[in-house]
Every structure is written in structure tokens, then in C-alpha cells.
Amino acid sequence: MSIDAIRYVRLGYVGLNVTNMEASVNFYETLVGLKMDARPASGVAYLRCSDRHHDIALYEHEVPGVKRIGWEMESPEALDAIEAHLTSIGIACAPVSDAETQALRIGRAFRMTEPTTGATFEFYSEMAAAPEAYHPTHTQIARLGHVVLSSPDREATEAFLMDHMNFRVSDRIQGIVTFMRCFPNPFHHSLGVGSAGKPGLNHVNFMVTEMGDIGKATNRMKKADVPIVYGIGKHPPSESVFLYFLDPDGMTIEYSYGMEEFPESNPRQPREMPASLESIDYWDGVPDPRMGKVGALEPLGDTAKS
Numbered sequence: 001m002s003i004d005a006i007r008y009v010r011l012g013y014v015g016l017n018v019t020n021m022e023a024s025v026n027f028y029e030t031l032v033g034l035k036m037d038a039r040p041a042s043g044v045a046y047l048r049c050s051d052r053h054h055d056i057a058l059y060e061h062e063v064p065g066v067k068r069i070g071w072e073m074e075s076p077e078a079l080d081a082i083e084a085h086l087t088s089i090g091i092a093c094a095p096v097s098d099a100e101t102q103a104l105r106i107g108r109a110f111r112m113t114e115p116t117t118g119a120t121f122e123f124y125s126e127m128a129a130a131p132e133a134y135h136p137t138h139t140q141i142a143r144l145g146h147v148v149l150s151s152p153d154r155e156a157t158e159a160f161l162m163d164h165m166n167f168r169v170s171d172r173i174q175g176i177v178t179f180m181r182c183f184p185n186p187f188h189h190s191l192g193v194g195s196a197g198k199p200g201l202n203h204v205n206f207m208v209t210e211m212g213d214i215g216k217a218t219n220r221m222k223k224a225d226v227p228i229v230y231g232i233g234k235h236p237p238s239e240s241v242f243l244y245f246l247d248p249d250g251m252t253i254e255y256s257y258g259m260e261e262f263p264e265s266n267p268r269q270p271r272e273m274p275a276s277l278e279s280i281d282y283w284d285g286v287p288d289p290r291m292g293k294v295g296a297l298e299p300l301g302d303t304a305k306s
């Protein structure tokens with residue numbers, strides 16, 4: 001079966017498990033600059049950096065990490081196409097209950113377990129608009145940018161995403177990370193897959209609108225005693241300026257400014273960049289060992305219970 005009909009609009013949202021809802025809501029609102037329209041209800045807080053209902057959903061949980069990653073498909077037909085293909089290769093596609101789709105303000109949706117990392121992916125094709133436009137505060141966040149997951153078998157994860165989810169490879173840093181587009185979304189990567197001993201979250205990225213957003217964040221985080229774990233630097237793969245810092249659970253968040261965009265037709269070929277820090281930061285920075293170390297990937301079975 002062709003997977004050409006599997007087409008994405010974007011990385012839709014990330015569901016994060018946090019151990020202290022109040023601390024995390026405060027962090028993601030006041031320090032990251034996301035907007036929360038309503039107080040958390042039944043252990044879930046919806047925050048946004050767009051005009052959609054949410055870009056981040058925070059869930060109170062004893063273990064910090066990724067509850068699920070939501071992928072917004074281009075159309076109901078694209079949603080049907082990925083469900084049919086995954087089903088055809090024996091991947092269990094669990095429909096999301098009406099109660100949950102209503103809470104998430106999404107239409108029909110299903111979830112599956114990505115077999116090489118155990119991450120829970122959710123697929124839907126529509127999300128309700130927020131009650132008003134997103135009005136940036138201190139940071140002009142342009143969008144939720146990407147997630148980098150750690151995989152014990154990066155090549156297997158890359159192959160699954162390409163062969164069965166119609167993702168495309170933009171670049172690789174040999175032996176370290178693969179950068180992938182959710183086709184035909186043009187950004188250099190919406191998902192990165194890093195090599196690691198066990199599955200987990202490496203980081204969640206927000207793309208900002210100008211260099212000053214990065215500069216101001218550096219001082220804001222320092223004043224708030226938020227650990228900065230890498231940057232300011234500039235990434236050779238996507239040409240973006242970056243800053244990484246830790247959330248209250250120690251999960252890594254990245255701001256980045258600027259990112260290469262790919263055309264849908266005739267994109268450049270992926271580069272195999274050498275396994276060195278020079279391939280990660282033009283400016284010779286060295287990451288703090290705390291970077292990318294916190295964040296479990298919650299299995300779908302647990303999610304279904306929650």
C-alpha cells in the first residue's frame with residue numbers, strides 16, 4: 001500500500017507528564033511564555049503558543065516525561081491513510097474516546113505505540129481554535145517546533161518513521177541524531193531521533209521570531225535560576241540559533257531562531273555530518289551533562305488508563 005497519502009500539517013502538540021502541576025504551569029506560562037486559557041481541570045492543563053486550543057498539554061504524573069505526541073494530519077483522508085497503513089502492518093491503532101477528543105478539542109483521533117521507542121503517537125486532522133489569538137508576552141514564540149526522542153536503535157526508528165509514517169530525513173549527524181520532517185511540513189525537523197542507551201525524551205523545542213527572543217531568554221532564565229544547559233549557540237544542521245534550559249522536572253526545553261525550510265518537490269539531499277560537537281554548534285559550545293537526560297516515554301497502555 002502506498003504511503004504517499006500520509007501527509008501532515010505539523011507537529012500538533014506534545015503531552016507532557018509533570019510531577020508538580022502548579023510549578024510547571026507557572027514555568028511554561030511565565031518563563032517560557034505560553035498562554036493558558038483556563039485553570040487546570042482534572043489534572044490536565046492546556047497551554048498554547050498559537051491560535052489553536054493547545055500546543056502543550058500538561059498532565060500531573062509521578063514520572064516526568066512524554067505522555068504522547070500529537071500529529072496533525074493534512075485531512076481526514078490523510079488520517080484514514082495512516083490508520084489503514086499502520087493497521088495493515090499490524091500496529092494497533094486505538095481510537096481516542098469521545099470524552100478525550102472533546103477535552104482535547106480535536107476531531108476523530110487514534111493512538112499507537114511507535115514500536116522502536118515505545119512513544120505514544122496520536123493522529124488527528126483537526127483541532128479547535130482558541131478563544132482568541134495568541135498574544136506573545138516576553139517571547140514571540142512562532143510555533144511548537146520539534147521534539148527529539150532518544151532511541152536505543154536510531155536506525156530502526158528512522159526506518160519506521162520513513163517507511164510507515166512518511167517522514168523524510170533532512171540531515172544526520174553520524175551516530176548521534178537524525179533530523180526528520182513530517183512530510184510535507186517544510187521545517188528542517190519536527191522530530192529528531194537521537195541515539196541513546198534507552199528510550200526517552202531529549203528535548204522539546206519552541207521556535208521564536210527574532211534573535212532578541214533568545215538573548216532575553218538567557219537573562220530571564222539566569223534571573224529565575226533556571227539552569228541553562230546549552231547555548232547560546234548556532235546549529236549547523238538547521239542553521240538555527242539555540243538556547244536549551246531545564247523545566248521544573250529537569251526536562252530540556254529549547255528555544256531556536258531560524259530554521260531551514262524544505263520544498264515539497266525536489267528537496268536537497270540529506271547530509272551526513274561528522275560525529276562531533278562542531279556539527280552541533282558553530283560556536284564551539286559544550287552541553288551541560290544535564291541536557292536531554294530527563295523524560296520517560298509513557299506507554300500507551302498507561303495512557304489509556306489515565
Ligand SMILES: CC(C)c1ccc(C(=O)O)c(O)c1O
Nearest residue numbers: 177235236237238239240280
Ligand atoms: C543537540 C541536538 C540533538 C540538536 C542538534 C541540531 C539541531 C538543529 O540543527 O536544529 C537541533 O535542533 C538539536 O536539538
Ligand SMILES: [Fe+2]
Nearest residue numbers: 146148205254
Ligand atoms: Fe532541537
